[in-house]
Amino acid sequence: MEYTKFFSNVADWVKPNPIRRLSTLINRPGIISFAGGVPSPETFPSEKIAEIAQRLIQERGAEVLQYGVTRGNRQLIEYIVEQMQTRGVKTSPEEIILTSGSQQGLDLLARLLAEPGDIVLAELPSYIGGTYALNNVGGTLTGLSMSEDGLDLDAITEKVLKMRDLGCQVKLIYTIPNFQNPSGITMSLEKRKSLLALASELDLLILEDDPYGELYFDTPPPPPIKSLDTEGRVIYLGSFSKVLTPGLRTAWVVAPSEIVAKVELIKESADLCSSMLDQAIVAECARQNLVQSRLAKLREFYKIRCQAMLSALEKFAPSGTNWTKPTGGLFVWVELASQIDTTDMLSQAVEQGVAYIPGAPFYVSDAKVNTLRLAFSKETPERITIGIEKLCKMF
């Protein structure tokens, strides 16, 4: 049977996520893995969650095993309003919708905001889940380079005006300002302000994807771009995945109420509502202060691992190697001497018992093949040192 004649354009636009495709290679047992960009299961409060889940099902089964409203658990939305306030974002329940992970938020927003041919601006490198969601609706991703303090803003105006001259719609800029996945880079306060001014000048919306903002090691990152937004240009995505557990698939969007109302309608078609049980568990964790009270420990946990990775790189990296020095999050980004192709070298690394993610797939354009992403979340400090030494020797 020939199916392509039945397909829509989407079938041409979707492509497999190269990281997920590599997963059998990089998840070999025993391997020292810097590949998976996931939080450490050691940080999950599993017993507490089991207790909460059991009690919720027994005592409130009629509610948590039932369909619910598309907007999401009201109690949790109110908690998020409070939390956003502590990050400097004044908001209200009308401006919030809960989603099944930020990934769903990105997908719904892509469907709302982008159509075939639209240009979307994204960082080089950027988060594949985000750029693919925008790509899947026919958006054309255009890359913007980054420095140590975030997006390079100088070239944006010229780029946007040029594309508009060619008749292209440019509406959106997608950024991960805190401890970015994959680069570990954080955008400075100055650049946050400038980006916002630029968005206003060029009439763009900003998609601010912030799953790592609370995972700083010593000092908090600058306030969210959303907190500086006076015109309603910023759509903010937050998630419980990296600070509680990703399996509960609970995240949120903060946006002007008109945008949230449309996202709600699209979500209704996507899944009617997110898992009521998951949301109720997260709401109960929040009520018991389980999210906030664990943050100090989490930050210390990842800080020690990050330090182990940075010291090992300092000690073993071949000359000509550059890497980022993240102050939070889960990732270090490495740029090797230009002749090294990290995709070619992955199977050799795996043979030697170490896995990483090649950098090229994270670029929407102008890929640097000599880059790689190292996640320090999974391995102990001792294994991080051993793994980095092996990798560096190979390179």
Ligand SMILES: *Cc1c(COP(=O)(O)O)cnc(C)c1O
């Ligand atoms: C992990 C991650 C997300 C998505 O997480 P969810 O589990 O879907 O909430 C979104 N953006 C970035 C940059 C991430 O690293």
